[in-house]
Amino acid sequence: MARTRPTYRLVDGERIDGAWCHVWTKSYAGYYLADLFVYADGAIRCVGEMDLQGLRERLSSALITLSDPERLAPAPIREGPRWSARYPEPLTDEGFMGEVYDEIESLNGRPTSSDRCWEAIMRYLQEPTEENRQAVRRVYLTIPAHRRVYVLGDMDRQDIPLRKLITDIGQPVGGDGPIATAEMHREVLEYFQAGDRGVERSREQYGILHADDPQETQIPAITSNERSTPPTEPPEPLDLFILRNEFPAPFFYQGQRYPTVLHGYWALAAADRADHDHIRDATTVREAHETGGRVPLRPEWVLVSTAVMAALLRAKFSQHPELAEVLLSTRDARISYTGISESPHWTDRGPREGRNWVGRLLELTRAELLANRILHEEGYPPSNRAGIRVGDIYE
Structure with missing residues (x-):
């Protein structure tokens, strides 16, 4: 039987992993297709709850069947010796029970x-x-x-x-x-x-x-959570909030000074130079973000925005050694950048939504900082990334 994962149920707040497959169940009107769920604790659900013995009894009484008995075609007769057969044996109730037991073992x-x-x-x-x-x-x-x-x-x-x-x-x-x-x-x-x-x-x-x-990291993943009211000044002591794009760490990028990464990102996204300057000079992060979301964005911004974000993070941490030290202290931990203000492209919102690109770019920036440090200690010059000036892109 084809089994599908993942599924789960919660018991007293604890997640119990499971798997499921299709079976047929009997009703007064005949047989119909149903889902049979198997969980790590041995619980089974299919039009009611049961355990392994209960499933065996329902199979024996044909209340649950592995195929539709009303449309069951006769099994083809296979020719040739059985000892060299290259096809599986027919699925039986006993074989299905063994498969269910194996599934419970695997889930555990x-x-x-x-x-x-x-x-x-x-x-x-x-x-x-x-x-x-x-x-x-x-x-x-x-x-x-x-x-x-x-x-x-x-x-x-x-x-x-x-x-x-x-x-x-x-x-x-x-x-x-x-x-x-x-x-x-x-x-x-x-x-x-x-x-x-x-x-x-x-x-x-x-x-x-x-x-x-890379070998599997021994450092647990780090989650960078959004704060409802971001500080306007760097806190003492510095903590992992320095990872956030709204963290107040003014930096220069292509001749312009931006109060935060979000100021720089939305300013550079603006198609008009006047909008750029207005966003750059916004009093708060929220004002910069909301203004940037209202103005016309430059053509094909979606194609270059990830590269721009990478450049802004690189500028922020390379110009603030104290922030770079905090980022480097995370070593090789995966960084999960959560939040609802920034788009799912940038944030981690679980397995079904969110691409966590800011988290990925923070990990890239961390690797670049360490690489520059190692190369500098070995006598190599620091990297010098060429780029255009902000004035040029509005001409």
Whole structure:
């Protein structure tokens, strides 16, 4: 069954993660499509609440079915030997129950039946004893039958190597295949060992090609929240509010002095030079923002606004070393820039809205500050970014 994430429910304020899929439920008028939700704590919802035993009983009594019984087409008859079959077994109620149980294990971060099968395979590779081979067999058989062909992730052989391995010597593979031999088991062992070596080579090559990929940060994400009444003077001591675009930190950019990043952003967005100057000289951040939102903006501003914001943040922090130190103190933490006054393009508003571009550009500015510091200590000249003057862009 196809499962979709994420979903969740709240229990006493605690989030319980879940997944869901489609099933058919019986009513007085026949069967209809419904959503079946499974949660990490074992709770199941589908036209009412139940647990695993309740789901089993509803499947047994056909109150819940895995397909529409009123439109169910007969299963096609597949030709050929079963031992080498490359298609999944039919989905059954018992297989579905196993899949639901695996989903609950996965939601809790515990190994599924497929994970446990791979763990058994790894133990067999390290020590190919009869006991470990039997352990592979036991765990393989716990995988829902309709999911077994996918366990190895081999598009060509599916799970055929496993079917050979779990068959006792002298017995037919899959009941109608060749007789299992010690040589067959050795070939399967070589198959897994070759795959293991291939994985190691891939990891080594990946490490070479991605040698500059940052390791996972140990510093938690930083959230920069908007304040209803931003201060007009820098507070003492300085805190992470220095990250905000409305923070009062006058700086020069292309020959013009701007009280805040928001003053500079909306002034430069204005198509008319007189509007630029009016916004630049606005008494408050709110006045600058609202005035900028009312005046005509320069053509194609949306195409250049992100680059302009990056330049303004760079100017702000490069001209205020004390602010740069606070930004650098965040090291490699992700910066979430929240708020409702600035557009979703700039702010982080959760997984479904907001692109957090200010947060991203702050991280870029932080990296540039550190790079300049390192290069300066090694004797390289500081970066000098060329740019046009504000006067030029209004001519």
